[in-house]
Amino acid sequence: FSVRGGQSDIRVIREFIHVQDFEKITLSEYQADGMTNLFDATFDGITATSVFGASLFSMGATGVQEITVIISDGFNNAGSRTNVDVSRFLLELNSKPHFICAFVGVGNEIDFRQVANGMGIPDGNIVTVDKSLGGFTKALKLISSSVGSHSQQINSNQKPSNSQFFVSV
Numbered sequence: 001f002s003v004r005g006g007q008s009d010i011r012v013i014r015e016f017i018h019v020q021d022f023e024k025i026t027l028s029e030y031q032a033d034g035m036t037n038l039f040d041a042t043f044d045g046i047t048a049t050s051v052f053g054a055s056l057f058s059m060g061a062t063g064v065q066e067i068t069v070i071i072s073d074g075f076n077n078a079g080s081r082t083n084v085d086v087s088r089f090l091l092e093l094n095s096k097p098h099f100i101c102a103f104v105g106v107g108n109e110i111d112f113r114q115v116a117n118g119m120g121i122p123d124g125n126i127v128t129v130d131k132s133l134g135g136f137t138k139a140l141k142l143i144s145s146s147v148g149s150h151s152q153q154i155n156s157n158q159k160p161s162n163s164q165f166f167v168s169v
Contacts (some may be wrong), residue, residue: 037079042070042119043086046093046101063154066099067165073131075107075115078156089122094162100125100150102165104139107131124164127143142166 046068053066076083093099100127105112109128116126127142129135149167153159 016117017094037081038070038072038076038115039073039081039083039086039119040079042101043081043089045070046086048094050099059074065094065150065154067102067147067150068100069104070114070116071104071106071139072115075111083115087118090120094120094122097159097162100162100165102126102146104129104143104144106135106139122163124161124166127166 031153049066049068053064056064090101093101101121103116103119105114105116105126106128107128107129112128113123113126117123127139129139129142146165146167150165
């Protein structure tokens with residue numbers, strides 16, 4: 001999510017695609033600009049993911065898992081929602097076994113853990129990495145392995161924890 005060039009609309013680069021249909025994001029598509037309304041983007045992203053998941057459930061799908069991973073290298077920029085708004089919203093959703101909201105902070109551990117906790121994201125769903133190519137690569141590998149571990153637990157009829165998403169740090 002980004003509010004690029006002072007635009008008021010949140011820009012979504014890839015919206016609701018199946019993993020097998022993933023296309024790499026190009027450098028021209030992704031341009032960090034430090035203007036993200038983090039709380040608005042988190043609230044709107046989770047809402048959209050939940051609506052998408054509900055539509056799958058309504059069509060009879062089973063085993064649907066809603067996993068939203070927020071990756072941020074910055075903090076909230078002024079928006080209409082606060083961390084309390086996001087926290088209230090996540091309070092209900094975090095109790096649902098098919099829902100996970102995780103947060104990757106690229107930078108300072110203390111700062112990002114405080115931001116994520118303030119939004120209601122459980123400690124086991126928060127990780128921070130160095131602000132470097134190696135740190136970002138580590139984050140993507142960790143997300144991938146955590147999604148895989150979560151899927152394996154579901155497929156083996158184990159109840160995965162929605163408050164301990166990251167498998168190892």
